[in-house]
Amino acid sequence: MPVDHGSTPTAIQINLGAIFVSLELSRSLWLITSLSPGAGEKMSKHSVRGGDVAGLLMRFAQLQEKARARTGQMFPIITVQEAGLDGFWIHRVLQDEGIESHVVDPASIATSRRQRRAKTDKIDGEALVRTLLAYKRGEPRVCAMVKAPTPEEEDQRRIGRERKTLIAERVQHVNRIKGLLFAQGIGDYEPLRRDRRERLEGLTTGDGRPLPRHLKTQIGRELDRLELLLEQIKAVEAERDTLLARIREVSAAQPAALLLGLKGIGAEFAALLWSEGMFRSFSNRRQVAAYAGLAPTPWKSGSVDREQGVSKAGNARLRTTMIQLAWLWLRHQPASALSRWFHQRIARNGGRLKKPMIVALARKLLIALWKYTTAGVVIEGAVAT
Template sequence: MNKPSPAIITPAAIRTDLGAIFVSLELSRSRWVVTSLSPGGAEKMSKHSVPGGDLAGLMDRFRLLVAKAKARTGQDFPIVTIQEAGLDGFWIHRALVKEGIESHVVDPASIATSRRRRRAKTDRIDGEALVRALLAFKRGEPRVCAMVRAPSPAEEDARRIMRERKTLTGERVAHVNRIKGLLFAQGVSGYEPLRRDRRKRLEELRTGDGRELPRHLTAQILRELDRLELLLAQIKAVEAERDAELAQAREDALPASAARLLEIRGIGPEFATLIWSEGLYRHFDNRRQVAAYAGLAPTPWQSGAVDQEQGVSKAGNPRLRTTMIQLAWLWLQHQPSSALTQWFRDRVAHQGGRSRKPAIVALARKLLVALWKYVATGVVIEGAAMKPA
């Protein structure tokens, strides 16, 4: 009996010539370093620089790269660029796309680096690493790097309201604490700068040893109150703009918007707008992507017999992660009959109440995934109470 001949397995070919000019951009305020790899260039990368912010000079450099490649090969090649997500935002990416150039923005933390304790780092080394990452990405190699989805100008602008409010709130807290600290040094406590009669009560204050407040101290506190009242007015204006946009979303009856989150008991305008503008406006393929984007995904460490959990990665949107943990604590109060609350209580009770903090992070992850399903597909959270219509 003849044995069947074994099948011949041929390895999949890896494409090295994709018919394009690959360019990486190392951006800084002073200069932009352009590292390129062109067809017919003996696989040697060229490096040039243009002044920072000189978009016209960058386009001239691109045209020169195209002309040199055509002179060597007799063909026209498109340009594919890559740059790190950073302080420059996405305006350069949008400008390149507008010119018909394929542009990619990469998460710099996702690019593999040497694990040596001391390693060299220069613009030249980083530029070459970006080009290699772009080549591997275009070849289709899995998990070589994580490309950032650039938001549209409208989506990016929608975040401004909640981020500005958070900044203003932080400044308000700083002014309140500074006023209380100045008064505490004089033996005065119990003064609340946020009360409406703050100026009248300031005139009535006496130091701990019975004196009137010193003249220069009073003047400084009055100036602090001026800035505090300006902040309160600005916070009120920002909140009015936020509420107006939520009301407009309700009138438009959009199938997926922050207004839908307001239907759930325990979620107000602040949480709804922030969760939507910082995360749920994006498209996610699965729940793992949702948790990873918020920095709530677990980080396992497994090798041989070693199998342990390192906690959440925190490599995500810090605003969304902080908000979800705050909302998870409030969820326990406003949604006591929901399945998520019952899961949390059973888990904590099973472990003797010693794991409330790790469990609340897990609850925040589950809650974010449930809210994503509710907004994207209309799946109501099990046992969740809704607000009356």
Template sequence: MQIPQSQYDNATAIRTDLGAIFVSLELSRATWLVTSLSPGGGEKMSKHVVQGGDVGELLSRFAHLQEKVRCRTGCVFPIITIQEAGLDGFWIHRVLQDHGVESHIVDAASIAASRRGRRAKTDRIDGETLVRTLLAFKRGEPRVCAMVRAPSPQEEDRRRVCRERRVLIAERVEHVNRIKGLLFAQGIGEYQPLRKDRRIRLDELRTGDGRALPPHLKAQILRELDRLELLLDHIAVVERERDLLVTAADENTTITRPAAMLCAIKGVGAEIAAVLCTEGLSRHFDNRRQVAAYAGLAPTPWQSGTIDREQGVSKAGNPRLRTTMIQLAWLWLRNQPSSALSEWFFHRVQSNGGRHKKSTIVALARKLLVALWKYVRLGVVIDGVAMKAA
């Protein structure tokens, strides 16, 4: 039976009968592009440009959209917005929610895109794509996109401690390597800039051909030591804040209780416990698959016809949590050799003839993350785990 063309058009038209005004925000430093689809306005999407950062003008545009729809339909419809997760963070999302606007933040990588070699990309096209994605999401279509759960301001602020320490450690490595490189070019390879007597030993150094350090080189290294010592002071301050975050007993046990439980495990220190709690384990997950996917440790199979191979982990989640879990997996083998997870790793590597250790350690990191999540959330103790002495 042939479907009439009019019925086919109605079936494929954009639905605007969900009782809301759907708005997408394409954000940039200079301008914000507001793309909207209103009830009673057909399938045409309207576009307006708002000056970047001007929230008052944005809210005025929303009020103008609602007034136009009220004059056209006689009803007042709420506004539902969508924006991509990006440099603006979550402050716009919080402002919209405070003004009664239903706001959603989407992971841009989760939106289906054309696979053509050259596809057009403009803010207008992206704005329309976001509106269609929001429509499909509100219709309840499965796996149409991945919405981001915005953290509270307190949760977002607690992450700063571990993230700042990671940045400071990277800067410390740069200064240490620069000092060692300058000295190695003079035939000096035993100098350690992180020792407490670094300035005294600097005066005693002699080049490979027996000369004292040239004055300009020594002055440059002294300035590098000044910056290095300032970094060491900042790292000490941040680590004290981290320890307070892990051990302090306050009314909010979302961070402190899981961190204390993790620190009681042998091989888990304050830094790893703080990163795991602030970056991952303080969030709500429905099942173990969501835990692994959030860390980017979920497998990505490639199956088509007779082709069936594994591409490795997705790496689409939190990179800080994933890196920490890989580090913890290696430490776990050293400090927890009798645990069930370590025995699984050793048996798996032995069955492969001692090969594929790196890929197996990633699988161990995924299993360990799920086990730690069950431990801090449900109190399920990991098999064979050794705890620290009281």
């Protein structure tokens, strides 16, 4: 499709009333792109060393002084940055300095659909400034701003996330030990049993030989690491249980305490659901499903009308937890309306499509749990512990 690059667009008249700044953050360099009143349409670009907060604030002061020299007024600064590995500490520093700061979901910013598109920090910085301008003008759905959690909320999520990491490491060590022994014809050794050390001493290979000396030493070191992981998992779970007990003592109406009262939801699920999603405030059920990445993604154009599945654009930990909980819900809450709906849909499909239906059940269950913990709407047919 031909594009007319020669015509000069009419300048957009915008009453800025502020200095709009975007931050492109990296480990070594922070690129500052700004659009100031009185500077026309040209965006200025400066850089400071990565992590140099004092240098960043000094650059902001210089931008304000230049704008004051041009217009005779002092303008506030409004910043935007992408959510990423830097977390929210820079956002909190700017807010503590009285600067209006925003954190944007980078996937929500419109980009060129060309197969080969240019991408540099300069281009990204200018795109962020334009996005911030549109957002402040009130343009609908121009981007999705991230609601930064408080330091306490962010810290409480560490327990569940650390346990998940430790469990994954435990699986790796168990599989490695089993793989080493299987190559010697041994397939009945369980590294998680309490008598793992004693059983290791009595193992013989498939051809009747004792375990080779170096192999036994290697497995012994793997068991050392495995036992350390088991102790750390116990410590994390004890910390989680202490936190949940403290919450229940404060108020039985807290989301985590209410979740623990339902059959089939234990301490781990209650802690994950609360720390990953239920602590936030949502306006409607669509926001709840979208936050977990369980919102539908239709493809409709003309006569084409098909469903592409869930978006998977939200909190992956919450989404995974809900799908696991959906299977457990069918087992522990078979008389609930949600379980009956699932079985009716499966029967209608001749017993097929269980996996797509379990995702749909996870979405319905998440919304039902949100209504239950926030508005006290009882889940029909659910049994309490």
